[in-house]
Amino acid sequence: MKKIKIIDLPSYADLYNTPSSFEVINSLKIPYCSKLDILDDKSIFIRLKAERKDANTIPLFVVGIIEGEEDITIIKVSGDFTLIESIIENKSYSSISEVFSSILLSLIKNDSDFLSLMEKEAEETEEKILEDRDTNFFPLLTKRKRLVSKFEAFYLDMLSILDELEDIEEIPNNTLKQKISRLEVYSGRISQIISEIRSEGESLQLDKENKTMEFLTVITTIFLPLTLLTGWYGMNWKGMKELDWKWGYIAFICVSIAIVAFEIIYFFKRGYFKRRKKR
Numbered sequence: 001m002k003k004i005k006i007i008d009l010p011s012y013a014d015l016y017n018t019p020s021s022f023e024v025i026n027s028l029k030i031p032y033c034s035k036l037d038i039l040d041d042k043s044i045f046i047r048l049k050a051e052r053k054d055a056n057t058i059p060l061f062v063v064g065i066i067e068g069e070e071d072i073t074i075i076k077v078s079g080d081f082t083l084i085e086s087i088i089e090n091k092s093y094s095s096i097s098e099v100f101s102s103i104l105l106s107l108i109k110n111d112s113d114f115l116s117l118m119e120k121e122a123e124e125t126e127e128k129i130l131e132d133r134d135t136n137f138f139p140l141l142t143k144r145k146r147l148v149s150k151f152e153a154f155y156l157d158m159l160s161i162l163d164e165l166e167d168i169e170e171i172p173n174n175t176l177k178q179k180i181s182r183l184e185v186y187s188g189r190i191s192q193i194i195s196e197i198r199s200e201g202e203s204l205q206l207d208k209e210n211k212t213m214e215f216l217t218v219i220t221t222i223f224l225p226l227t228l229l230t231g232w233y234g235m236n237w238k239g240m241k242e243l244d245w246k247w248g249y250i251a252f253i254c255v256s257i258a259i260v261a262f263e264i265i266y267f268f269k270r271g272y273f274k275r276r277k278k279r
Contacts, residue, residue: 001092001093001094002067002068002070002071002072002092002093002094002095003070003071003072003092004071004072004074004088004089004091004092004093004099005071005072005073005074006073006074006076006081006085006088006089007073007074007075007076008075008076008077009025009028009029009064009075009076009077012024012025012073012075013025018041019040020039020040020041020043020045023037023039023040023045024039024045024064024066024075027045027047027064028047028062028064028075028077031047031049031062031077032049033049033153033157034046034047034048034049034050034154034157034158034161035047035157035161036160036161036164036165038168039066043066043067043068043069044066044067044096044168045064045065045066046064046065046066046096046100046161047062047063047064048061048062048063048064048065048100048103048104049061049062049154049157050062050079050107050154051147051150051151051154052079052107060078060079061078061079061080061107062077062078062079063075063076063077063079063081063084063103064077065096065099065100065103066096067095067096067099072093072096072099074088074099074103083106084103084106087102087103087106088102088103095169095171096165096169097165097169097171097173098171100161100165101173101176104158104176104180105176108179108180108183111151111183112183112186114151115148115151115183115186115187115190118144118147118148118190119190119193121144122141122144122190122193122194122197125137125140125141125197126197126200129197129200129201129204130204137197137198137201138198138201141194141197141198141201142198144194145191145194145195145198148187148190148191148194149187149191151183151187152184152187152188152191155180155181155183155184155187156184158180159177159180159181159184162176162177162180214272218267218272221263221267222260222263222264222267225259225263226256226259226260229252229255229256229259233252
């Protein structure tokens with residue numbers, strides 16, 4: 001059995017001065033993703049990066065785990081380690097796989113509830129979109145999709161690390177892998193749902209714009225002949241007999257009404273007004 005040492009990154013940098021430790025420190029300073037490495041001294045190093053939902057914030061959780069010949073060192077980088085320390089402290093483990101599994105189980109403990117909340121929020125947003133109560137849904141859906149995608153990527157990284165650990169230590173952890181696999185599938189489904197809702201919202205917005213353009217086109221078409229008549233007789237040429245005609249003004253009004261009535265009947269028969277009413 002190996003003892004557990006928990007230390008923060010600055011203290012680790014002060015205590016250790018080897019090429020392997022420099023590699024660990026540089027890896028933890030800018031953690032792009034979770035990964036497993038075999039260091040120069042043949043020790044196993046796991047960098048665990050996760051974003052967990054905590055109240056109204058999403059803090060970054062980063063920890064390094066190194067298995068030496070006699071002990072396993074846990075390097076705290078960022079995040080709340082209270083739960084982790086309470087689980088691991090004063091305990092002995094036979095391998096880095098057991099330590100990693102314990103930390104991972106504590107991290108994903110409430111993930112199913114959080115993902116369910118994301119799904120529920122997505123469904124509520126969809127209802128608002130369909131009921132036309134939410135026109136500014138793009139930022140929210142984009143933020144939710146980005147967050148769920150991060151969780152999905154995290155689960156894929158964890159499955160990859162677990163596979164590598166099985167190859168190195170030949171210790172199967174099927175139960176944990178099954179849990180993470182289910183979470184990965186669930187997060188992928190939620191990500192797809194959010195994408196579909198966003199596409200649906202875009203389609204509805206485009207339909208609204210098309211309705212508006214159709215309405216404006218019909219109105220413009222109706223008044224275009226009247227604009228032509230107005231411009232025509234607004235020239236006031238001397239040769240225009242209608243200008244001196246007694247019934248010229250009344251005739252112009254009647255012609256305008258007849259043109260508008262004809263156009264309305266035409267558009268009505270073509271189904272523009274009926275289709276608008278049906279929508």
